[in-house]
Amino acid sequence: MQVTININGEQVSRDIEPRMLLVHFIRETPGLTGTHWGCDTSNCGACVVLMDGKPVKSCTTLAAMVEGHEVRTVESLEVDGKLDPIQQGFHEKHALHCGFCTPGMLMTARALLDENPDPTDHEIRTAISGAICRCTGYLNIVRAVQWAAEHEAATKQEV
Ligand code: FES
Ligand code: FES
Numbered sequence: 001m002q003v004t005i006n007i008n009g010e011q012v013s014r015d016i017e018p019r020m021l022l023v024h025f026i027r028e029t030p031g032l033t034g035t036h037w038g039c040d041t042s043n044c045g046a047c048v049v050l051m052d053g054k055p056v057k058s059c060t061t062l063a064a065m066v067e068g069h070e071v072r073t074v075e076s077l078e079v080d081g082k083l084d085p086i087q088q089g090f091h092e093k094h095a096l097h098c099g100f101c102t103p104g105m106l107m108t109a110r111a112l113l114d115e116n117p118d119p120t121d122h123e124i125r126t127a128i129s130g131a132i133c134r135c136t137g138y139l140n141i142v143r144a145v146q147w148a149a150e151h152e153a154a155t156k157q158e159v
Contacts, residue, residue, distance in 0.1 A: 005066050007032065008076040018064055022056075023047045025063035026073060034074040034103050045131025048104035049073050055111045057130075074103035077110065085155075086110050089148035090141075097135030104131050109145045118149055 004013040007030055014029045023037050038046035040059050047059040050072040077084035086109050096102045112127040124145045
């Protein structure tokens with residue numbers, strides 16, 4: 001079957017088997033391997049991308065279900081060499097070690113701040129509760145999201 005998905009602003013079409021998962025469509029067709037494929041059972045969150053602005057686990061989403069929708073992957077965060085505040089926050093607060101969970105964490109956090117620009121500690125922890133990190137202990141991830149929220153708020157005030 002022919003499926004067309006808008007990925008990071010580009011229309012991507014491919015003839016696929018109906019069982020193809022979104023994570024494989026993203027990684028194989030435009031070759032965007034920033035989206036990681038971990039547990040394959042909807043548990044780890046490494047594969048999270050945004051579908052029409054909402055976080056989804058691409059390992060348990062059929063590519064065919066996404067026909068006509070807009071997908072945003074981790075590759076879309078940096079624009080013209082400028083990091084998204086979420087990426088900057090992870091850098092500033094040392095919120096990654098091995099980095100395997102990081103694409104999913106970044107996209108989950110991006111969706112949170114898009115919906116709630118000033119989340120509480122509890123709201124951040126709830127938002128990332130579907131993502132597993134084996135390395136950081138989560139504290140620095142929470143601090144990174146707080147840093148990004150504060151940075152974005154300050155930037156908006158300057159404009
Ligand atoms: S690979 Fe999708 S949740 Fe783990
Ligand atoms: S940084 Fe290693 S799993 Fe999160």
